[in-house]
Amino acid sequence: MxxxxxxxxxxxxxxxxxxxxxxxxxxxxxxxxxxxxxxxxxxxxxxxxxxxxxxxxxxxxDVGGLLVDVIDAAGEIAWEPPDTGSLRGDLTALNQEIQESLVVQPSFAVALMAASFHSEQAARAQTQLWTDRYAQCEIIVERAVERGELPAQPTDARSLLIAATAPLYHQLVLLRADPDPHLPKRAAEAAVLAAGAGAFSVRRTRPL
Structure with missing residues (x-):
């Protein structure tokens, strides 16, 4: 000791x-x-x-304090969103990172998410971590707009990112299924097609 x-x-x-x-x-x-x-x-x-x-x-x-610090430590890791030169490539690379992280320690990921339902401290910390991560990843969408890959109408970056990444968590965390090597690319392509069709466009209301 x-x-x-x-x-x-x-x-x-x-x-x-x-x-x-x-x-x-x-x-x-x-x-x-x-x-x-x-x-x-x-x-x-x-x-x-x-x-x-x-x-x-x-x-x-207490245990809540331990959980909060584990979550805070995850947010302290130096990390940058992928920059492959295309929206499809960036989202695929992001999904591959997510899948790899969930496959390495799936039981830890599940336990930590479950813990957030039993600890208000952990829940707040986890919400903040996800909020910060999605905000950090919004540059992926901003770059896609600059390249002309998305419609001119403003795009809800967070909704697009959630749609692209959600299938990974659904498959590996909720269903606890075996990792599908093709899922990161398929999920990314589906989100890109939806974004191109205007599914995540922010429709501005005209003033009365």
Missing amino acids: TDSLDTTPDRRPGGRTARIRAQVLDAVRAELAEHGHEGLTMEGVATRAGVHRATVYRRWR
Whole structure:
């Protein structure tokens, strides 16, 4: 067991504090993947992480705090939306990334989503993460407009992105089906065809 977490204001971000955080969050992910959110406990996380449970309680307070930090950590990862030169290519590449991430640790993904229904803290953090990710990906649609791939009428970027990516979550998370190597491209192409037909166009109302 290690000693309690250093909480001094001048602690080094990349030092011992960061190392302990990484150990604990890795333990949370492993516990979720193995036991689901129902089996996630502060004691179990502390034991797996090899830190004193007082450290975990002081830093994260409760299971909700652990879940929030795991979700926050996902948002801290340096990531940029794909830029392949076409809307179809960008959405396909995005879907391939999503599919790969869900295949690597499907039980963790399912458990984390389930946990958001039992923790208000986790639900808020997860909503913010998704909001930020979709906002970050709106550049894919903006580039497509600049290239003339979409109608001149303004496009609801978020609706298009949701339509393109939703089949992956439906197949792998809701149905828990085997990954289909062709699904990322098919889902992207369907969304592109719908967008080209104006399905996601924002229709402006005329003032009275």
